[in-house]
Amino acid sequence: MSNYKLGLKYAKQQDQNDELSLYKNQFHIPKDKYGNKLIYMTGNSLGLQPKSTQSYINQELKDWANLGVEGHTEAKNPWLPYHEFLTESMANVVGAKPIEVVVMNTLTANLHFMMVSFYKPTKTRYKILIESDAFPSDKYAVESQLRHHGFDDKESLILWKPREDEKLLRYQDLEDILENQGEDIALIMIGGVNYYTGQYFDLKRIAQLGHQYGCMVGFDCAHAAGNVQLNLHDSGADFAVWCTYKYLNSGPGSLAGCFVHERHAYNKNLNRFTGWWSHNKQTRFNMRDDFDVLPGAEGWQLSNPPILSMAAIKASLDMFNEVGIKKLTEKSKKLTGYFEFLLKQLGKDTIKIITPNSPEERGCQLSIQVINTNKNLHSKLTQAGVISDWREPDVIRCAPVPFYNSFQDIYYLVKKLKSILN
Structure with a gap:
């Protein structure tokens, strides 16, 4: 899929057409101190918590409380x-x-x-x-x-x-x-x-x-x-x-x-x-x-x-x-391709993507080198509400995860990056 388009309207349209878009609501998305959801791009470091996780763990806590050692055989999901x-x-x-x-x-x-x-x-x-x-x-x-x-x-x-x-x-x-x-x-x-x-x-x-x-x-x-x-x-x-x-x-x-x-x-x-x-x-x-x-x-x-x-x-x-890994990787390729497309609009002189161009030779992570900058850029991105990952000496890693990232996340991330660079 290489016929990506600019503009927020296109990103919204892609999210509406995405059959996996509902899964974003099944994860806890971190928020800033004002309650605004952050753009989370570090699933390659620590994935977000599914909302169901608490009930799965609570079930085991409950069985431990009620059954003690018998939980090894009698728990709803026996421990043995x-x-x-x-x-x-x-x-x-x-x-x-x-x-x-x-x-x-x-x-x-x-x-x-x-x-x-x-x-x-x-x-x-x-x-x-x-x-x-x-x-x-x-x-x-x-x-x-x-x-x-x-x-x-x-x-x-x-x-x-x-x-x-x-x-x-x-x-x-x-x-x-x-x-x-x-x-x-x-x-x-x-x-x-x-x-x-x-x-x-x-x-x-x-x-x-x-x-x-x-x-x-x-x-x-x-x-x-x-x-x-x-x-x-x-x-x-x-x-x-x-x-x-x-x-x-x-x-x-x-x-x-x-x-x-x-x-x-x-x-x-x-x-x-x-x-x-x-x-x-x-x-x-x-x-x-x-x-x-x-x-x-x-x-x-x-x-x-x-x-x-x-x-x-x-x-x-x-x-x-x-969902199945097949559908997840299909969406991943579209999201990452769209991310690459928007980054390239920022100008080749500024941004260098060191991750392979071919979708077959990468996952959802793009590693970005920004010419003539330092960790301050990453700090400014964080202040602007984007959680990304800095790796020495000069790389920002971003991973649009298909389970909980959207086309709009990527649109706003690149918009914020452009604003900081300008």
Whole structure:
């Protein structure tokens, strides 16, 4: 859809024609001190709260109050199998089979648990490849794994870098790295959507390339889950991890998700950390049996899950189930395209969008560089009622989320930005 038009009338018309526009009313939209709704563009950092979340959590508080320990089996949503209530919906969101997905732990913890199993260094094949501007937590995690195994975290870390004066990564450069060092690389671990540029990588292409050279391949999909159609199963990746508090709207610091490809589902010999929640459900409470690992992603669990956090995830996933990731990404492409169109009207000399132009290579985030400005611009946008995200050294990230952002949000955002620039 490239026939966008200028003017408020057009934005209103698009909102009237949008079958998902009613969902905005199902979220709490932050307000300023005068009670005016803010334009919220940071779903890529923390998603807004669905209005249903409170009742989902209250149900568990009520069952805990009334049932105590019996809530594990007698609650309206029994706590013992609670994580199973999320599995199919989450699998649909990330394009996986239910056996490949589990909700557990937090993001970087899951990344470490996956590396216990899928980073298997030898004396000759021990290096890890990541993108040069990976999210800091990913970089710290892989560096610590290298040190843990006795390797130099500088010499053993290979960075896939953009070319000089470019921001985006090129596959040709990744191919060159693997051609030269593929035999030394034990693990490729890339962010599915880069947090800074918003570049959405071709996961299947990267996985096939890595496997061709005998590397394990994993993805951190924190900025991708609930944002783009991931198709994790079809990608062939060995594993993936993601958080649920960005596009999956489950609340600050909420539980994370984990994907382990079906081909590893029944491999009991994979090295892993274990706990009683990865043990056979039928004999778990016999307490004295030898460990018997569950098949699939569930076999990486350690502990019984925090129900209140899972209730918030369930509230959000029920909405995703209702709409489907396909419709959400269709609207996302229209919103983001419209945003790009309006930004380009501001003049190429002032605004530079570092996110890829192609809708197939990005989600809903646009990363904007404004020439000859600093963080003051971001502060002025905030004062004007736009919640966006500043990333050093000079980028403002905005994410028009299809669940709760509208064409009018984007119209007014760009209008305010234009006014500040002038």
